Amino acid sequence: MENSSFEHIPVMLEEVLTGLKIRKGGIYVDATVGGAGHSYEIAGRLETGRLICLDQDSEAIAASTKRLSEFGNRCKIIKSNYENIESVLADEGITKVSGILADLGVSSHQLDTVERGFSYSANAPLDMRMDTDSSQTAADIVNGYDERELIRVLRDYGEERFAPNIARNIIKKRSEKAIETTFELNEIINASIPMKFREKGSHPSKRTFQAIRIELNRELEVLEGTLGAMIDLLEPGGRLCIITFHSLEDRIVKTVFNKAQNPCICPPNFPKCVCGRVSKGTHISRKAILPTEEEIANNKRSKSAKLRIFEKAK
Secondary structure, eight states: OOOOOOOOOOTTHHHHHHHHTOOTTOEEEETTOTTOHHHHHHHTTOSSOEEEEEESOHHHHHHHHHHTGGGGGGEEEEEOOGGGHHHHHHHTTOSOEEEEEEEOSOOHHHHHOGGGOOOTTSOOBSOOOSSTTOSOOHHHHHHHSOHHHHHHHHHHHHOOTTHHHHHHHHHHHHTTSOOOBHHHHHHHHHHHSOGGGSOTTSOTTHHHHHHHHHHHHTHHHHHHHHHHHHHHHEEEEEEEEEEESSHHHHHHHHHHHHHHHOOOOSOTTOSSOOSOOOOOEEESOSSOBOOOHHHHHHOGGGTTOEEEEEEEOO
């Protein structure tokens, strides 16, 4: 099996470490541990504290377990989607934490491991599962969704203007034979987007692959459904750091953070609040924090990253 080592260059590492305001005795959660690039540095700043690491990818669990082994009982690595963060922490006897980090999206390892099928740049089975124990793959979506469902996915999650063309051509092609590989899907997408409308420097399959991956792994659904619970798990003064990689994710984080800061639903003309909804804290980064030019030059995959931070009310 072709595989790349699970090296993880942590995006905006210094900004995350500063944002979390790590205390030596605090309890922290890395909700998407990956190759443990962030977690290694967090664990190294703890003394009596604990770090709970979650990931749904078995390869990430194996890699992070090895990487964090020097910290012994200070770190605990658990295979789970971060949507289960409340129950996972409850099982550990933890009700409040000092900080949570979630570095969203597909990891470099997942992209670079050809047979995982995340990349449109290499020919591989249409897989795209972040949790390889899951039964459904990208091929099931491409070959199983009807035309209306395909258009919805490509339009909502890929913001693909040619979604109807692509969906129609997928239906046509799969009536002849099942679409099984990334390059087969690439051919369909190429034939569906007029040359004059292709974005300069952008692969025509980028939006479609993103959309199918998000749908398969329920990425936006999990994010939107879990952010509130993460905020509630923070102790007074605790910090939540979220790194996103596309506008759909960032929009959700920004909206949830702003609403948690100002939950009042009273009409604007009311002289004072009567709804009784109390602020949960402060959206520290009202404008998303971006990687430096130096970081982008050293790690091109950081280019689209955005970091937002929420601090629980004290």
